[in-house]
C-alpha cells in the first residue's frame with residue numbers, strides 16, 4: 001500500500017485510551033484464590049453460554065448471535081488458583097479491599113473524585129471468557145486529569161474490574177479457557193477522547209503506565225497491561241480496538257485504523273458516485289454448484305463433496321472496490337469475510353476482484369457473472385461455499401455489509417494483531433450492556449480506606465526524579481530511564497539495598513542499558529526471573545563477579561533456561577577468582593596444615609579440600625580446586 005500522508009488534524013482524529021493494568025494483590029477481586037497464573041494440574045468442565053438479558057429486558061443482540069453460533073466453552077480450573085466463584089457455582093465474595101485501596105491511591109494522584117460507595121456492575125461478555133457471561137466492574141473514581149507534556153488529559157473514570165479467563169486455544173466451535181486469570185483485579189483508567197495524533201496516544205499511555213508503576217502495586221510483564229483504543233475520524237465511526245499489549249504498537253494501530261476508515265469513506269463516496277442505492281443490495285443468492293462440478297479449487301471441491309453448496313451473489317457497482325486495500329494485507333473484501341465468519345460461521349469468501357485465482361478459472365468466473373446477471377466492469381460477485389443454511393446466511397451477511405458500505409464505517413469492536421493491523425471482533429455493543437450485580441451489596445468507601453490509600457499515593461514524578469539524582473547520584477537522563485523502566489520498583493529496591501557496595505549508576509545501567517540491549521538481541525528479558533537478577537546484583541556486591549560479566553551471565557541463563565547464578569559463574573569461568581589466586585590460597589592452606597600432610601600423605605587430601613572449598617566456594621569451580629589440591633599435594637610430598 002502506498003504510504004499515504006495523513007493529516008490527522010484535518011481528518012478530525014479523536015482517540016481515547018482505556019488502560020487495563022493487573023494489580024499486584026494477594027487475592028482475586030471476588031474470591032480468596034491467589035491472583036497469579038499457574039501451570040498446576042486442573043479439572044475441566046464445559047459450558048454453553050446463554051444470552052443474558054440487559055437491564056432494559058432486551059436480549060443483547062451480539063450475545064444472541066454468539067449464542068446462535070453454537071459455541072462450546074471448555075474451562076480448565078487449576079486446583080489452587082480457582083474455586084467455585086470462578087466456576088460460577090458460588091456467589092462472589094466481598095470486593096478486595098486491597099484492590100480498592102490501590103485504585104483509590106491512583107485516583108488521588110490524578111485528582112479524581114472518589115465515590116462514596118462502590119457499586120458492582122455486570123458488563124455483558126459474549127466470548128465465553130467469563131463463566132458468568134458478564135464481567136464485574138465498579139467505578140471507584142470519576143474525573144481528574146494527567147499532565148502529559150503541556151496538556152492536561154482529562155480522566156473520565158477509574159474502575160476496578162475482574163480480568164477474564166486466559167484463552168488457551170480454539171478448535172472449531174470449541175474454545176478452551178483457563179480460569180487462573182479470571183478474577184485477577186484490574187484497574188481500568190479511561191481518558192476523554194482528546195488525543196489527536198498517534199504519537200500523542202503513545203505518550204499518554206506511557207504516562208499512565210508510569211503512574212501505575214509508581215504505586216509499586218501493579219503486576220509487570222507482557223500481558224499484565226493492555227490498552228484499548230477508541231479511534232474515530234470526522235465522518236467515520238467510533239471504533240473500539242481491544243488488547244494492544246505493546247506501547248510502541250499504539251501509533252501503528254491508530255494509523256492503520258485511520259487508513260481503514262479513510263478507505264471505507266472513499267468506497268462510500270465512490271459507490272454514491274456510481275449511483276448505488278440501498279435497494280440495489282436486495283439480491284437473491286444463486287446456486288452455482290453446477291458451475292464448479294469439475295473445479296480445481298480445493299475448498300469448493302471439498303464443500304461440494306460433503307453435500308454443501310456454492311452460492312454466488314451480485315454486488316452492483318462494487319467492481320474494483322472489494323480489492324481495495326484498507327490497511328496492509330487487508331482489503332475491503334477481508335472486511336466482508338470477517339463479517340461472514342462472525343455472523344454465519346463460514347470460513348471465508350471469494351470475490352471477483354481477486355479472481356481468477358485459488359483454483360477458480362476465468363471461465364468459471366464468467367459463468368458466475370452470467371448466472372447472477374452481474375455486469376463485468378461494473379458489478380462484483382461474491383462466492384461462498386458451505387452447507388446450504390450457512391451459505392445462505394453468509395450471502396445475507398454479504399448483502400447487509402454492502403449496504404453498510406453505502407453509509408461508510410460501521411461501528412465495530414476490533415482486535416489488535418501483533419503487527420498493528422486489526423481484525424473485526426464484533427459489532428459495538430448497545431447501551432444496555434451494564435446492569436447491577438445483585439449478589440453484592442454496595443461497598444462503602446470508609447475513612448479507613450482513604451487513610452490506607454493515602455499511604456501509597458505514588459510520589460510525583462519530579463520528587464522521585466530529584467531523589468534518584470540527589471541521593472543516589474544518577475544522571476538525570478539515567479534517572480528518567482529508570483522511571484520509565486517496567487522494573488522501576490525493583491531497581492529502586494536494589495539501589496536502596498546495595499548502594500554502599502555497588503554504585504547506583506551501575507545497577508541502573510544494568511537494567512536500562514544492558515537488559516534492554518539484550519532485548520534487541522532477541523533475549524526475552526520479561527521471562528527472566530527477578531530472583532535471578534537480584535542474585536546477580538548480590539554477587540556483584542560481594543565482589544564475586546565483575547560488572548562486565550553481567551551481560552554474558554544473563555544471556556547464558558536465558559539460553560540454557562538455567563537461573564542458578566553460582567552454577568553459571570562456575571561453568572562459564574566468570575568468577576572473580578583466577579586460577580593463580582586459587583593456587584596461592586591452596587598453597588597457603590597446605591602450609592597451615594604441614595604436620596597433617598607429612599603424617600597422612602595423600603590421605604590429607606580430604607582435609608585440604610574441605611578447607612580450600614570453605615574459602616573458594618562460588619568463586620571457582622570445585623573441580624578445578626580438587627585438581628589444584630591434588631597437584632599441590634603431590635608436589636609437596638614429592639619435593
Ligand SMILES: [Zn+2]
Nearest residue numbers: 031033082083
Ligand atoms: Zn476463586
